[in-house]
Amino acid sequence: AQKITQTQPGMFVQEKEAVTLDCTYDTSDPSYGLFWYKQPSSGEMIFLIYQGSYDQQNATEGRYSLNFQKARKSANLVISASQLGDSAMYFCAMREGMGYSSASKIIFGSGTRLSIRP
Amino acid sequence: DGGITQSPKYLFRKEGQNVTLSCEQNLNHDAMYWYRQDPGQGLRLIYYSQIVNDFQKGDIAEGYSVSREKKESFPLTVTSAQKNPTAFYLCASSRRDGHYEQYFGPGTRLTVT
Numbered sequence: 068a069q070k071i072t073q074t075q076p077g078m079f080v081q082e083k084e085a086v087t088l089d090c091t092y093d094t095s096d097p098s099y100g101l102f103w104y105k106q107p108s109s110g111e112m113i114f115l116i117y118q119g120s121y122d123q124q125n126a127t128e129g130r131y132s133l134n135f136q137k138a139r140k141s142a143n144l145v146i147s148a149s150q151l152g153d154s155a156m157y158f159c160a161m162r163e164g165m166g167y168s169s170a171s172k173i174i175f176g177s178g179t180r181l182s183i184r185p
Numbered sequence: 186d187g188g189i190t191q192s193p194k195y196l197f198r199k200e201g202q203n204v205t206l207s208c209e210q211n212l213n214h215d216a217m218y219w220y221r222q223d224p225g226q227g228l229r230l231i232y233y234s235q236i237v238n239d240f241q242k243g244d245i246a247e248g249y250s251v252s253r254e255k256k257e258s259f260p261l262t263v264t265s266a267q268k269n270p271t272a273f274y275l276c277a278s279s280r281r282d283g284h285y286e287q288y289f290g291p292g293t294r295l296t297v298t
Contacts, residue, residue, distance in 0.1 A: 073227075102286055110273060112289035119284060158227060172243060173218065173279075173287060177227040 070094075071161050071176035079182050080149050087134070088144040088179050090159035099163045101142040102173070103133065106156040115157075118142060146181075154183045187212045189290035191276050196295045198270075206261045206293045208276035214288070215281040217259035221245060222273040222292075231274075234259055235281055263295065270297045 070093040080086045092101065103115040118126045118133045126133045134143040146153055159176040189210045198204045210217065216235050220228040230243030234253040248267025253259055259278075263270045273294050277287040 100284060110275075110292045110294075112275065112277070112287075114286040114288075117284070117286055160228075172230055172233050172241070174230060174244070175220070175228040180225075 071159055071174055073159055073176035073179050075179045076177075077180040077182070079184055081184050082151060083148055085145060085147045086149050086153075086181065088146075088157050088159075088181065090142045090144065090176060092140050092142060092159075092161050094140075094161065094163055096163040099161055101133070101135070102160040102162070103131070103142075103144045104158045104160060104175075105153075106158065106178070108155070112158075116144065149183050151183050151185060154181060156180050189276060189278055189288055191274075191290035191293050194291065194293060196293055198295070198297050200297055201265045202297075203265060204263050204270075204295065204297075206263065206274055206276075206295070208259045208261065208290060209257055210259075210278040210288070210290075211257060212278055212288060213256075214278035215256070216279045217253070218277040218279075218287065219243075219249075219251065219259070219261045220275045220277065222275060228275060231261065263297075270295060 072091045099120045101118045105113040116126050116128045116131045116133050118135045125135050130147045132145045156178045158178045162173045192207050218233040219231040222228050229245050231249050232251040234240035237256050240251050240253050250262045273292050275292045276290040279287040
């Protein structure tokens with residue numbers, strides 16, 4: 068069974084500092100994808116970054132990067148130069164079976180609440 | 186503009202009543218999903234569908250039902266059998282192959298008293 072674990076329920080970070088949000092996963096499928104989403108207090112889910120299991124390089128999107136350590140089954144999100152607007156819940160998610168014909172589901176971790184201090 | 190709509194934003198029902206939450210997308214996505222979110226918690230998968238007229242149970246399907254008669258629509262019915270239906274419900278869609286992210290609707294906050 069697939070599983071996503073986020074061990075940090077809450078974090079406080081000073082504005083302009085970098086922050087790492089942890090995510091570990093468990094799967095026996097060699098083909099999978101990892102996603103990070105941000106959920107502000109409004110409730111909307113905002114896609115941040117994606118990493119495929121066969122991608123050779125770590126994904127980056129602006130201030131977001133994904134520290135992918137396949138052997139450790141770890142997919143940590145790094146936010147550089149944090150801003151007040153980064154305060155939100157952050158969720159790690161995983162999908163197994165990446166092909167078009169596979170009826171794969173996407174599951175989410177329990178989330179980390181990030182609070183940025185001015 | 187392409188996107189996902191969920192209506193209504195807030196829904197109130199009496200215990201024992203069935204209620205249907207709507208989800209419509211105009212992104213031409215094959216796959217659609219329903220998640221439940223309780224306060225301070227993560228998203229739990231209720232049902233998902235990869236194609237019209239087909240759907241699979243997620244991790245917490247008991248007390249819920251869905252249909253997928255049209256590609257654009259994936260309504261969720263919360264039945265009276267669901268023991269604790271008060272929650273925030275999120276609908277999402279995506280391309281069927283796995284390399285693409287899900288797009289989420291704004292959610293429906295259901296309160297049952």
